[in-house]
Amino acid sequence: MGDGRAPGLLHQGPGTLRIAAAAANSDLRPMWYLVLKLLHVIAAIAAVGANITYGIWIAAATREGASLPFALRIIKRIDDRLANPAYGLLLVTGAAMVVVGGVSVASSWLLVAFALYVALVLVGVLGYTPALKAQIRLLESRGSQSPEYAGASRRGLTLGAVTGVLVLLILALMVLKPALW
Numbered sequence: 001m002g003d004g005r006a007p008g009l010l011h012q013g014p015g016t017l018r019i020a021a022a023a024a025n026s027d028l029r030p031m032w033y034l035v036l037k038l039l040h041v042i043a044a045i046a047a048v049g050a051n052i053t054y055g056i057w058i059a060a061a062t063r064e065g066a067s068l069p070f071a072l073r074i075i076k077r078i079d080d081r082l083a084n085p086a087y088g089l090l091l092v093t094g095a096a097m098v099v100v101g102g103v104s105v106a107s108s109w110l111l112v113a114f115a116l117y118v119a120l121v122l123v124g125v126l127g128y129t130p131a132l133k134a135q136i137r138l139l140e141s142r143g144s145q146s147p148e149y150a151g152a153s154r155r156g157l158t159l160g161a162v163t164g165v166l167v168l169l170i171l172a173l174m175v176l177k178p179a180l181w
Contacts (some may be wrong), residue, residue: 037097047082055160068139123159
């Protein structure tokens, strides 16, 4: 626009509001894409960063013994209040980036990453979260030396490892964007 007004802002026209031509022509899309990408990266750091600490918490608390119930409850709280909401935000920002960025939903890397994301959610909701709850319950009712707790602990570690592998595969696909077919 040659009228000196900032592109992309609402301006009062003769009797109506109109959107500046730059905004109407989607010149703001690159900016919105970058904002979404920033939120996406922050959510990934929060989710994956939180998950990475779980092994450290458990290893340290297992050596201490008395702090194990506290550590497992903290892991559950971090999972419920930070990691899982961040994984939800990843889905929302990722979908928005596909729309705003014009990425083809038929891209092989995106389809595989989404399938892995669904698997990750299922492992988390149907596996890891119930296993962690059982681990806390058995630790508090039977103690850390009980065979029941040992089994729950092994399940938690196994599901945590599966979760880690899925997350690493998704991260690789998101960063490398390989043509898989």
